[in-house]
Amino acid sequence: MNHRGATIDESARKIPVVHEADVVVVGAGPGGFAAALQAARMGARVVLVEEFDMPGGVHTSGLQGAAGPGVGGIHTELMERFAAGGHIYTVTESSLPGWAGNPLSHYERYLKPDATFTRQSFNPDGAGNVMSRMLHEAGVVALYGTAFVDAVVEPGVGNDSIKAIIVEGASGRQAIAGKIFIEGSGTGQLAAAAGVPYVPGGGGQPAGAAWDGVKRPIPGGLLWMMSGVDFAALRRHQKTTGDATLSKTIAEAVAARDIPAHLYRPRMNGRNVYGDLYIGHPTIDMSPMLADGTFILWQNAPYEWALRMDESADDEARARRELRALIEAEASFLRKYVPGFETSTLANVGRYVGVRDGRHPLGEHVFCLDDVLARRRFADAVTRPMTKSFFWDENRKHEFEVPFRCFLPRKINNLILTGASLSFTYETIFMVMRNFPWCTQTGEIAGFAAATCLRKGITPKELEWREPYF
Ligand SMILES: Cc1cc2nc3c(=O)[nH]c(=O)nc-3n(C[C@H](O)[C@H](O)[C@H](O)COP(=O)(O)OP(=O)(O)OC[C@H]3O[C@@H](n4cnc5c(N)ncnc54)[C@H](O)[C@@H]3O)c2cc1C
Known part of the structure; x- marks a missing residue:
């Protein structure tokens, strides 16, 4: 039976506001997790909603589990705490002979046979437990088994503001009000629901390339x-x-x-x-x-x-x-x-099929390949220059900076983007700027920005970003 085209009216109803927070975070992947943790550590009252049973997103619920080297901040702390909890598993050329250069290996297939290597992974469930404990220790109210379903937006002059999010869980439909909201869904769900313009997955590909x-x-x-x-x-x-x-x-x-x-x-x-x-x-x-x-x-x-x-x-x-x-x-x-x-x-x-190329919300700056190739420098750079190779020029490393404006979506005053939902074109975010350490860094930056704005009584768009965080 095909009911396409049919509609029904949903009756208006009063939804209880169950939390009034300083910072409301949707999604507890690396971005949302680090944002919630950092904002709470700086004294903000933080509520985080996560539809699965633990933080970590693709890396825990999605079983990804590759342990990358630390870049400082919360990511390095995570790796240390996973190790202290006995959740890191390590193999090398001597513990797994025949793995280097093996064509069945996802990561080591390009090495010369018998080359030295170290591959570390973490136990996704053990890591999720550690991350859950870290949020709890920092005082974050983490609502697991709770799905974000909509945003309540107040129109403003010029930009709008999010007033509350609507969630659904064991208690039914509820509202969570907040001052600053953080997009950590990995697919720009909160941004899209709030009316932020975005490029859909696959939509940014150059014409004729497919x-x-x-x-x-x-x-x-x-x-x-x-x-x-x-x-x-x-x-x-x-x-x-x-x-x-x-x-x-x-x-x-x-x-x-x-x-x-x-x-x-x-x-x-x-x-x-x-x-x-x-x-x-x-x-x-x-x-x-x-x-x-x-x-x-x-x-x-x-x-x-x-x-x-x-x-x-x-x-x-x-x-x-x-x-x-x-x-x-x-x-x-x-x-x-x-x-x-x-x-x-x-x-x-894995608990879900990970999305690699979902919505790309448009921010005050859209980071693109040209920013890399032109070695563009930004007064509001969030990190000191990073060095990476990009897909279309794999043999060369490029030094580049990312401006804070990539965290600020157009149209909404009190929303900060993180992780895979940053304002990046698909060719810069895919393969290069979607990795676990960077997504955690972006969350930490977002959490820092949110807590700083609350202290100053300003919106994220009013925050003057003057020096790199990392
Ligand atoms: C299959 C796959 C393999 C990958 N391999 C690697 C790799 O080898 N190395 C690497 O560094 N990176 C890898 N990545 C990229 C990396 O995992 C992601 O870019 C990164 O996890 C993005 O972080 P995030 O916090 O933005 O989102 P996610 O990790 O996607 O987390 C989003 C979180 O939001 C929650 N959420 C979503 N919708 C809702 C909702 N409506 N309500 C409540 N909660 C919600 C999800 O449950 C999840 O916990 C891979 C990605 C995929 C998909």
Whole structure:
């Protein structure tokens, strides 16, 4: 039955205001978490809403778990506290021989065989527990199992202001009022609900760059784990068959119709906006995680499905359903065909399909590739110059700065952006400025800005940012 086009009237109702906070944060990923923590540590009354059961976003609920080096501030503190809690797992070339240069390795495949490396990951649930405790210690009122559903906006002269957010949880529909709001949903949900203009996922791609002219978002992904893998046996199989990518084994399973068509998809010969990246996995894609014999695996949505999971419930449902089916098929294939996996077991699946290219809210400044190439300097830079290589010029490192105006969305006076929802063009945020350490830094900056504004009695747009925070 198709009810498209039909509507019903929702009756007006009074919603209880259950909290009146200084700072209200939507989403507890790296951005929202660090913003809430920093603002609370500076004395603000902070309420944070998170739909899952722990902070950390893609990195905990989404199982990502890659432990990056510290950059100072809350990110470094996190890594230290994960380590102190016994949640960091480390492998090197001597503990996992045959991993460097292995084509099955997500991160180390480009190393020379036997090269030295250190790969650290954290236990997502252990890390989530630590982050939850840190928020509690700082006095943040963290409402888990609570979904943000709407924003109540007061019109102003020029810009508007958010008065409250509407949330839904075990107590039903409730309102949380606040003075300053922080966008930490990873997909610009609060900004969009408040009326901030944004570029949708895939919408910023240069015309003609997509392989058939259709602008598709960079696919999201669902991460999952297998335990009980005998990597030494897998390595022996790779060596003795001379089939390091396992493409012969995959071909055998395809011939036997044991692999669905979308599981190991062919590379696109550069027809994707990101060359061959993110169209799926021609082979197995994994990384050591948690403990010996456990690996995290990537299951990205096929690029050609063009899913917009942040804006379409149908797309999100399809991603969850079909990626789980692909995971099930991959686990069965590995157990049946690949030595080393015979007695392995499906250990965990991320709580959600992470969105890589969702809404890009437009801020007072939109950070773009030209800012990097022109080595543009900003009086309101939030960090000292950073050095990174960008996708279209991978062989060169560029020094660049990010202005505070990227944290300030157009149209709304009392909202601060963080993490994957900063005002960046898709080509600067994807692959470069979406990483865990940077997203945590942006949250810390946002929390600092919010608490400073409260002390001064001004809005974030009135805050004169004079010196780098990091
Ligand atoms: C599949 C995938 C793999 C990645 N791999 C890496 C990697 O290897 N290394 C790396 O550094 N980065 C990686 N990234 C990028 C990085 O994870 C993200 O850019 C980063 O997590 C963004 O941080 P955030 O705080 O903005 O949002 P998120 O981490 O997405 O967190 C958003 C939080 O908001 C909550 N939320 C969302 N909507 C609502 C709502 N309506 N109500 C209440 N709560 C809500 C979510 O539950 C979540 O906890 C990856 C991303 C994806 C999707």
